[in-house]
Amino acid sequence: MPIKTIKIGKAEKTAEAKRHAVGRAIQDVRLTGDRIHVIAYGKEQWGILKEGAERLSKIYDDKSEAVSRAKELALKKSVSAVVLHRRNGMPEKTFNIKSLKLK
């Protein structure tokens, strides 16, 4: 996915406008990695997030279902790894694409 950069133009030279421009720049940052993450969503659900994607691709009630789907996607889209996260955001386990192909 292309990465958008926001330039601060002449019209935005006041301190406040610069602050806002910086904020927009952060908002438009796109991550360029090629891994797929299974992350917590809401109180109990799980979502699949591909690095560089704008939003979660799908939401699941069950983590193991989300993990299976993420692995399928990884094989289809040739990403480098699937990373499972805990509900607190910390990484729990990483499946390398090579190990997925061997199964």
Added chain:
Amino acid sequence: MNDDFEKNVFINCPFDPEYKPLLQALIFTTLLCRLEPRIAMERDDCGEERIDKIKELIKNSKYSIHDISRMEPLKRKELPRFNMPFELGLDLGCRTYGEGKLSTKKSLILEKELHRYRVVISDLSGNDIRAHNSDVKELIRNTRNWVYTTTDTDLPSANRIWRSFNIFSSYLVEKCREEDYDDKDIEEMPIKEYIDYIIKWRNVVENPKP
């Protein structure tokens, strides 16, 4: 570390292992919101008294985030921790009695549960305290919304910061493994190093190579 009063945010929160993911999310969010987290653990000088360090951080920070969740003991027969409410008091005192820029200080007070503090610190009953329920995403949302309201800066959504926090956390482990850190090295990484990694990651994400 930054000496810019207008950008510094003093972070006063628990340092126990259970709180660690919340602390990391708090630091990550403040950095993504373009503030500079200042924390007692950022320096490790045995010759410096802790309270002097804290007083200096409070004096040099326009913003402060206090998490008073540890008004409860973590285990039975343990005593609660009073450092956080004490440092909150110092900060509020600095704002009340300080002159000039010190009177412009702004604070966010976080707690695990919404109304529990009224029992143990009833003097804060008139303050607007936010509860995170020990949920990392809730803490990110509370912090981001407070920064937005207080600084009037355009910010990414809490949801986006949460997703970035997940991705960054896995990046950190991967990067550390590449650099031959073992589990204990990662677990006991100094706060200053953690902050440096976030800044490096943020720079890479925001200034990608063509």
